[in-house]
Amino acid sequence: MEEKGRKIQQNKIRRRRNELIMKCIIALLLLLIIVLAVVLVREILDSRSNSPRKQVLTDQNSPNSGAGTVSGGEGSSGAEGAEASGTADADSLLSQAGLMAAQYDYDGAISLLKSAPGYDTDTELQNAAAGYEQDKNNCSSYPLDQVTHVFFHTLIRDDSKAFDGDSKEGGYNQVMTTISEFNSMIQQMYDRGYVMVSLHDMCQVNEDGTVSRKEIYLPAGKKPFVLSQDDVSYYHYMDGDGFARKLIVDENGEVKNTYLEDDGTVSVGDYDMVPLIDTFVKEHPDFSYHGHKGILALTGYEGVLGYRTDEVYRTRETGRVTDFQQKFFDEHPDFDWQAEVDAATEVANAMKANGWEFASHTWGHINPLAYGYDATVQDTQRWLNNVAPILGDTDVLIFAFGADIADWQPYTSDNQFFTYLKSQGFNIYCNVDSSQYWVQFGNTFMRQGRRNLDGYRMYYNPDMLSDLFDVSQAWDSNRPTPVPEI
Numbered sequence: 001m002e003e004k005g006r007k008i009q010q011n012k013i014r015r016r017r018n019e020l021i022m023k024c025i026i027a028l029l030l031l032l033i034i035v036l037a038v039v040l041v042r043e044i045l046d047s048r049s050n051s052p053r054k055q056v057l058t059d060q061n062s063p064n065s066g067a068g069t070v071s072g073g074e075g076s077s078g079a080e081g082a083e084a085s086g087t088a089d090a091d092s093l094l095s096q097a098g099l100m101a102a103q104y105d106y107d108g109a110i111s112l113l114k115s116a117p118g119y120d121t122d123t124e125l126q127n128a129a130a131g132y133e134q135d136k137n138n139c140s141s142y143p144l145d146q147v148t149h150v151f152f153h154t155l156i157r158d159d160s161k162a163f164d165g166d167s168k169e170g171g172y173n174q175v176m177t178t179i180s181e182f183n184s185m186i187q188q189m190y191d192r193g194y195v196m197v198s199l200h201d202m203c204q205v206n207e208d209g210t211v212s213r214k215e216i217y218l219p220a221g222k223k224p225f226v227l228s229q230d231d232v233s234y235y236h237y238m239d240g241d242g243f244a245r246k247l248i249v250d251e252n253g254e255v256k257n258t259y260l261e262d263d264g265t266v267s268v269g270d271y272d273m274v275p276l277i278d279t280f281v282k283e284h285p286d287f288s289y290h291g292h293k294g295i296l297a298l299t300g301y302e303g304v305l306g307y308r309t310d311e312v313y314r315t316r317e318t319g320r321v322t323d324f325q326q327k328f329f330d331e332h333p334d335f336d337w338q339a340e341v342d343a344a345t346e347v348a349n350a351m352k353a354n355g356w357e358f359a360s361h362t363w364g365h366i367n368p369l370a371y372g373y374d375a376t377v378q379d380t381q382r383w384l385n386n387v388a389p390i391l392g393d394t395d396v397l398i399f400a401f402g403a404d405i406a407d408w409q410p411y412t413s414d415n416q417f418f419t420y421l422k423s424q425g426f427n428i429y430c431n432v433d434s435s436q437y438w439v440q441f442g443n444t445f446m447r448q449g450r451r452n453l454d455g456y457r458m459y460y461n462p463d464m465l466s467d468l469f470d471v472s473q474a475w476d477s478n479r480p481t482p483v484p485e486i
Helices: 002-049 052-061 078-102 106-114 123-137 169-175 179-191 273-283 311-315 323-331 337-353 373-386 416-423 455-460
Strands: 148-152 194-196 203-205 211-213 223-230 246-249 255-260 266-269 295-298 357-360 396-398 428-432 439-441 446-452
Touching: 078 106, 078 123, 106 123, 169 455, 179 273, 223 273, 223 446, 246 337, 255 273, 255 337, 295 396, 311 337, 311 373, 337 357, 373 416, 446 455
Parallel strands: 148 223, 148 446, 194 223, 223 295, 295 357, 357 396, 396 428, 428 446
Antiparallel strands: 203 211, 246 255, 255 266, 439 446
């Protein structure tokens, strides 16, 4: 019995031991499974943490997320960068649209805003567009036959040199304007509601050559006017008389003048109409209709914009070189004609991109009727051959000497001057008329009279300028009197 009991007890102990061993094995297996599971989960998590999306989310939730270099730009997270970019784009559109609306291009401003990808959900863009729509509805069409056109010659920077008593003083006194006078005139005109428009805002040339009226829409109290300037060539005879030397494109891409100082240095600044108007419009964008500026009427016989680009400077043809030109050659033995052409073209392109236009003033500053038909044809071809390649095509002819090719009656096909000039692409013609405004539309042309704002007109007929400005405020006290009569 004892032996049997001992065996039973041993069997129980063996079973308990086996059960314990089995439990340990199971526990070890479970622990191993848990460890493997933990390792696998960590690997998965690590893999996910290195994905682009996880990186963005991590940076977004990090207190120092601004230091991340993830998609969206340096110094911002992807989502924040996208939001900032969207805000910047919206602000940029609002700024651009604001400038367009300030210059009365409401349709352009509205179209720009509606082109924004988020316009349908952006109330700020929608409200701005609605406001411009209301501004547009408050405008009315201005009578085109009441649009005045004023013009200047090259402005005098230093009146002590222009009015120094030499033989040229009288001409300068008659037909030139000083910078101080110009600035006063422009400021007064702005204060009275005048707005610069283009001749091409007034008329449209159709494919068949006919010319039709356009419409200029402005708010109440605003009055359109055309601005032009003649002879912006800085002729040789003007050297040393207080005028700018040329127009250039400066390091900022802006068109400025150069001026030769007394000590021989060359300064750069606003010394004539083009840069002065550019600066004024920057400060007063509502002085410009749709971004348009003035129109320069240029001859060609000594080049354009202060550059000696005419053919005579290339060929130096004997018998055609003037004393002024010969002196220029003597002083510039290394003169490079092509470089002059390239520089003038650069200036012209920069001006056109900034709202300026060009017109023919005839190549040789001629009166067509006085010179005759054949001479006018020859002169026109010289302008088209020598000047148009630099300035670009134009359909505007601003007559020299305030002349014209007919009296006040409309041009007809019987006028051989008109027939020829029309065939050469000229559709708009301007003379000089002292009336407040004179505009004529024909089936195939538009004509407009211009008003000279110079010493002669201010001195003898200040009342004729009273709708534009007060002469007593503009008058330069350094201008000699009496102004010579023409």
